[in-house]
Amino acid sequence: MDLSQLLASLQQRRQAPTELWQPAYCGEIPLHIDVKGDWYYQDSLIQRPEIVRLFASVLVRDNDDYFLVTPHEKVKIQVADAPFLITQWHWSKQQPAVMVLTTNLGEQVPLSAEYPLLLQHDIPYVDLGRQLLAKVHRNVYYQWLELAEEKHRAWVITSAGVEFTVAQLSAE
Numbered sequence: 001m002d003l004s005q006l007l008a009s010l011q012q013r014r015q016a017p018t019e020l021w022q023p024a025y026c027g028e029i030p031l032h033i034d035v036k037g038d039w040y041y042q043d044s045l046i047q048r049p050e051i052v053r054l055f056a057s058v059l060v061r062d063n064d065d066y067f068l069v070t071p072h073e074k075v076k077i078q079v080a081d082a083p084f085l086i087t088q089w090h091w092s093k094q095q096p097a098v099m100v101l102t103t104n105l106g107e108q109v110p111l112s113a114e115y116p117l118l119l120q121h122d123i124p125y126v127d128l129g130r131q132l133l134a135k136v137h138r139n140v141y142y143q144w145l146e147l148a149e150e151k152h153r154a155w156v157i158t159s160a161g162v163e164f165t166v167a168q169l170s171a172e
Contacts, residue, residue: 014107015130016057018069025074031055032078033066037085037104037135053105059083061131084134086126089143099159101126103134112160119165141166 030042039046039055046052058068059077066079088102092110099111109115109128117136118125124136124144136144144166148155154165 014053014057016069018058018060018130021069021071023069023072023074025076028076028078029068031068031075033080033083035080035135037083049105056083056105059132082125082133082135084128084132086134086136086140089140096161097159099157101134103128110160111157111162111164113162116162117157117164117166119168122168124166 032040034040039052046055055068058070060067060069066077066083067074068077084107085104086101087104089111090100092098092100100108101111101115102108107128109126111117111126115129116127118127118133124141125133126136128134144157145155148157148166150156150169151163153169155167155169156163156165158164
């Protein structure tokens with residue numbers, strides 16, 4: 001399998017075709033995602049991963065607001081930070097090396113130009129597309145810092161042939 005095939009296979013995410021639907025807005029529901037990526041309904045943790053994955057498959061972001069969208073309705077939910085969390089990673093056996101990222105819901109994406117690492121106020125996130133972000137878990141972040149190289153006054157990792165800044169060096 002070459003690099004393009006690997007990237008294509010990882011990009012087959014389980015997202016519903018929400019961009020094709022234009023449902024009526026039905027208001028807000030008491031569903032929220034906390035800073036750890038845990039989903040709650042009426043302040044009760046949703047414990048069934050299948051339900052969370054189902055909701056995540058119809059999650060959309062419009063500016064700073066988040067909605068669950070089906071063909072028949074659109075409801076607003078609250079998200080404390082980012083709806084997803086990067087909890088694991090590993091290197092593929094491809095050349096150039098590709099860092100494969102895993103979210104708290106088990107989704108995998110390649111750290112690549114299509115799914116880039118972003119720093120927002122010195123906090124790392126991965127752009128999952130469709131304006132949805134995954135915050136990088138602290139443990140993953142520290143692991144990346146250990147393998148990062150110092151370049152251009154920053155700590156940098158390279159994945160899929162692209163350099164990504166993990167952290168900026170402070171000015172002296």
